[in-house]
Amino acid sequence: MSDPIEQPVEKREESKPAETPVPDSSDPTPQEQSSAPKEEPKTDVATPAAPVQESEPAKTEEPKVEKPAYLTKTPALGDLFDRLPSILTTVGHGEMWGVQLKDYNDVPTVNVLIKFLRANEGNLKAAEDQLTKALKWRKEVNPQALAESGKYSAAKYGGLGYLTTYEENGRPLVFTWNIYGAVKDANATFANADEFLQWRAALMELAVQDLKMKDATEVIDYDGEDPYQMYQVHDYLNVKFLRMDPAVRTATKKVIDVFATSYPELLREKYFVNVPAIMGWMFSAMKLFLSRNTTRKFHPISNGANLAREFPAPLIEQLPKVYGGKGPELKENARIVPLTEEPVATKEEAPKESAPAEDAAKEEAPQEAANEGAAKEAQEETPKVEAPKVEAAKEESAKDGAQ
The missing domain is CATH 3.40.525.10 (CRAL-TRIO lipid binding domain)
Structure with a gap:
């Protein structure tokens, strides 16, 4: 009995899987990608938008620093208040009729300056001179x-x-x-x-x-x-x-x-x-x-x-x-x-x-x-x-x- 003839076995080429790019060690794995929260796009922290928005309200708040109506109605009164710090420094005395003279937000001070201005018919220089002399006299005599x-x-x-x-x-x-x-x-x-x-x-x-x-x-x-x-x-x-x-x-x-x-x-x-x-x-x-x-x-x-x-x-x-x-x-x-x-x-x-x-x-x-x-x-x-x-x-x- 003759031996069976071995048939050449045809080798099939194994199909190689498609090459996939080797992931960089720094890249997240698919699991990590699925589980990790998405990062928000980075913004320039040095120039945030918030400060720009904060500066805008300052412009809209201008009415808060507006001068009182009694100054706008009588400009010479505002001018006299501008001169008041210099007057008080020169004289070294700030009391008039029991009122400690301050700024134009202090009602008693406003009334005192109105009297000096009215007494001089609105003449700023004359009112300033008179107020200065009056303060000097009060300082000397008490x-x-x-x-x-x-x-x-x-x-x-x-x-x-x-x-x-x-x-x-x-x-x-x-x-x-x-x-x-x-x-x-x-x-x-x-x-x-x-x-x-x-x-x-x-x-x-x-x-x-x-x-x-x-x-x-x-x-x-x-x-x-x-x-x-x-x-x-x-x-x-x-x-x-x-x-x-x-x-x-x-x-x-x-x-x-x-x-x-x-x-x-x-x-x-x-x-x-x-x-x-x-x-x-x-x-x-x-x-x-x-x-x-x-x-x-x-x-x-x-x-x-x-x-x-x-x-x-x-x-x-x-x-x-x-x-x-x-x-x-x-x-x-x-x-x-x-x-x-x-x-x-x-x-x-x-x-x-x-x-x-x-x-x-x-x-x-x-x-x-x-x-x-x-x-x-x-x-x-x-x-x-x-x-x-x-x-x-x-x-x-x-x-x-x-x-």
Whole structure:
């Protein structure tokens, strides 16, 4: 039996799998690719979009830094505030009428600067100069201390000055009363002009404190009513109108000069009561050379008992009876500057009779008149008017406008 013939076995080529790219060791495996979260595309961290978006709101928030309406309405007021830091640095004192001067966001400060600006009819340079001088005077004299701890001779100043504060619709109505008929010895009272000024300034400071300007919460209208002003009453009962004593003239002139600078726009109305007929003529003459804005605040009344008629009924209940009201007398209810009972040394020679009334008419320098040019007019001679009383009235109105 023959062996079977071996058939050649045909070798089949093994089909090689298609070459697949060898994965780089750094590439993730398919499992890793499926399980790993997809990475967000990288962004340039150094220049994020967020900061760009944050800068845009700054532009839209511009209204928050806009100046208050009272500055835009009165540009000179804003200019005065721009000058304020320099003024305070130069003077080294920042208190005015109990108000610590700050920036235009502080209401009491705004009201103080409005008064100085209004007193100078909006003249920025004049207001700046006056504010600077007023601050210097307060730094040197410290009138607040004069009012709080100063003591003056009762023999010289007793009965001459009073302060009363009433109320109307929740608002204080401040009155200063100057009783010139109470002067016992004109030479003793007025001989020391500096001392007289200090006593008068102390009374004024007490009145300013009662206006409560440092507690203001609303800005006064530059062209409107100002609630931070006081009334003044000058009583000339029993005052003789003779030639003015030189000591009286010197003392009252000093008060005029200081008050005209340091207490602007603080006078609301001024009443001259118990004035003799000659003063009635004097006030008529004053209208010839003083501004209407000044004289409109002056009210001469021949009979002091008629004063109460100038005020509404609720206030009549509080005014002293001697002035037509129903309230207590000044000596019973009013405040005064602290006085002492120390004896007063007087000169041997008999003092000349003076006219405190004429001075009194000059004594308070209402700033308003002074700043409206009344002060200058008051110092000018009027050749056509020969009576010396008119010149006294000029100075009076000049300073009365100042307060």
